[in-house]
Amino acid sequence: MQLGRLGVWYPVDRLDAAGLRGFVATVEGHGYDALWYPESRGYESFSIAGFMLGASTKLKLGSSIASIYARDAFTAGRGLATLRDMYGDRFILGLGVSHVPMVEGLRGHQYAKPVPAMRAYLDGIDKALGGGSADAPIALAALGPLMLKLSAARTRGALPYNVTPTHTAAAAKALGPDKWLAVEQKVCLETDPAKARALGRKELERYLRLDNYRNNWLRIGFTEAELENGGSDRFIDAMVLWGDAATIQRGLRAHFDAGATHVCLQPVHAEADWAARDRTVAALAGT
16 A cells, blocks of 8 residues: 555544545545544544445545554454455554553553553554564554654554654654654644634643653653643644645645655644634645
8 A cells, every 4th residue: 555645634523424424525525645533432443434435435544543452453453454355455554552541541451561562462463464464554653762663663654643843853764764654733724823822722732631742742842831731832833733825834844854754634623613624624635
């Protein structure tokens, strides 16, 4: 499988079946290569992938991510094989270790050390696929150097989330030239600074409570003070590209210049403002 230049990332559990069909058609109609979606408290990851694959013809669907605590490795491996067979090799299995509150609080599992846990999970997928999992369309949610190293050694690449071009450059160096580096970037088609930053702070609120992201933000140059009280303007402006389409496109291209092979934009908009979401998808399709 080849992964194209541009994709869209979206929390699809915000949509019912009709809304989801419409959004899939919008993303595919504007020529994006892939649509990425998270593991949520709503739709189950592999089931909703099948629904979206069935609602499209060429669009790739990628989990970003499917939690390794949501299903055992054998099931994940066979799920990947099934979706590839049924839908013409259009499914990408993005895997991640999730976060302590979701793993222990929500699922009732014990959160293990991330890299050993992921390595063992990949071993299980390899058994499920009968070997050769390194060549399958699998990528890891990787922020730190050890998970990036594992991504390079065992999968097709990495799926960094909530990062800057500075992180992208370091990740590209860690992965090497032949791996996928599919970077998520939040975007807000809003030229008013106060409105754009308010929407950004609302979107980032839940992530600011998660240690995995906070630790990475500190690692790439933000301070504890910049992560307090909803995030400083500098932090919000780095996490959410806002402005007119040309301004946002320049920010997206900064990831490519830093070594990203694929950028998936995440529209940030007021709650249930689907028109703003779709305008964003349309305006940035030619990036």
